[in-house]
Amino acid sequence: MRKTFIFLFAMMTSLSFLQAQNTFFGTISYAYEIKGENAEMMKMMMPEKMVVVYGEEGVLTYMDGGMMGDMMGKVVVNTKTGESFVIKDAEKAVYVIEKEDMEGVEEEADVKVEEVEGESMEVLGYKCNKYQIETTQNGETVTQYIWATKKLKAPNLDIPNMPMNNGLGYTDKIDGFPLIIEVAIPNMNTSLVMKAAELDKTKPDAKNFKRPEDYETKDFSEFMKF
Numbered sequence: 001m002r003k004t005f006i007f008l009f010a011m012m013t014s015l016s017f018l019q020a021q022n023t024f025f026g027t028i029s030y031a032y033e034i035k036g037e038n039a040e041m042m043k044m045m046m047p048e049k050m051v052v053v054y055g056e057e058g059v060l061t062y063m064d065g066g067m068m069g070d071m072m073g074k075v076v077v078n079t080k081t082g083e084s085f086v087i088k089d090a091e092k093a094v095y096v097i098e099k100e101d102m103e104g105v106e107e108e109a110d111v112k113v114e115e116v117e118g119e120s121m122e123v124l125g126y127k128c129n130k131y132q133i134e135t136t137q138n139g140e141t142v143t144q145y146i147w148a149t150k151k152l153k154a155p156n157l158d159i160p161n162m163p164m165n166n167g168l169g170y171t172d173k174i175d176g177f178p179l180i181i182e183v184a185i186p187n188m189n190t191s192l193v194m195k196a197a198e199l200d201k202t203k204p205d206a207k208n209f210k211r212p213e214d215y216e217t218k219d220f221s222e223f224m225k226f
Contacts, residue, residue, distance in 0.1 A: 024152045024177070027053045027204065029064075031197040036190035050194065058209035073223075078209045085211060086223055094215045095223035109137040113174060116145075123179040124199050126151050131174050144183035148176025 030050045034042045047069035053060040058078040063069035073088040073095075084097040116130040126149035133144045179196040211217070 024201070025054050025056065025203045026199065026201040027051060028196055028200075029198040030181075030194040033193040033195070034190060035193065036188070038188050038190040042185070042188070042190055046192075049197065053204050053208055055204040055206065055209060057206045060204075060208050076209055076211075080209075086220070087212065087215070088223075092212075092215045093218050094211050095218050095220045097220045109135050111135050121147060121180075123147060123149070124196055126179060128179050129176060131176075133174075142184050144181065146174060146178045146182075147180035148174050148178045150176045152177035 028051070030052075032046055032049060034046060045067045047063035047066035049064050051062055051064060057080050058076060060074055060076050062074040063072045070090070073086045075084070075086055077084045086095040086097065087093075088095065112134040114132050116132055119130040121128055121130075128147035128149045131146045131148060133146060135142050135144070181194045182191060184191050
């Protein structure tokens with residue numbers, strides 16, 4: 001359970017730093033599909049979708065629905081203040097992320113990327129090319145596939161507190177913005193497929209990337225106690 005939580009948290013944070021061509025400000029929703037022998041068990045925990053909101057002030061990521069959605073909260077990266085934090089509305093709390101808090105997520109990984117020639121598909125009206133990514137970390141190799149379009153680009157963010165190259169969900173070696181991600185969940189014999197289901201180019205309000213003033217501030221170590 002804890003390993004799955006950390007894996008999904010890494011997916012959320014890494015999606016905050018996708019890069020491609022035309023800068024995109026707005027909201028993109030990824031629908032989840034679970035495949036494999038543990039699919040039914042995982043569906044009980046998994047949310048229906050993951051939402052990423054890109055603005056000029058930063059990026060907000062959250063999961064909608066399910067047990068994991070309630071546990072994760074909203075991950076916010078604010079480029080104006082240079083801070084990262086998790087908002088838990090149910091607790092009226094903000095968990096501030098410091099660099100040392102992400103050391104377990106940002107472990108060095110050997111990432112190999114290869115574009116699969118001759119394979120493309122259209123997602124939400126955007127042509128996507130297919131990439132195979134092999135990530136080796138702590139002696140374990142995970143293969144994932146990404147379908148990415150060159151027509152979109154997330155804002156360029158540089159926040160030292162967050163993982164930037166853990167091989168989960170993105171890599172700066174891919175020339176495109178991922179619209180489909182398929183990756184094996186470690187030690188579960190199960191694959192997670194995330195497919196872009198909705199894309200809204202409405203520029204978000206700056207308040208989305210600020211700490212709620214009436215929420216209690218807590219250490220991120222408290223967030224990870226479960």
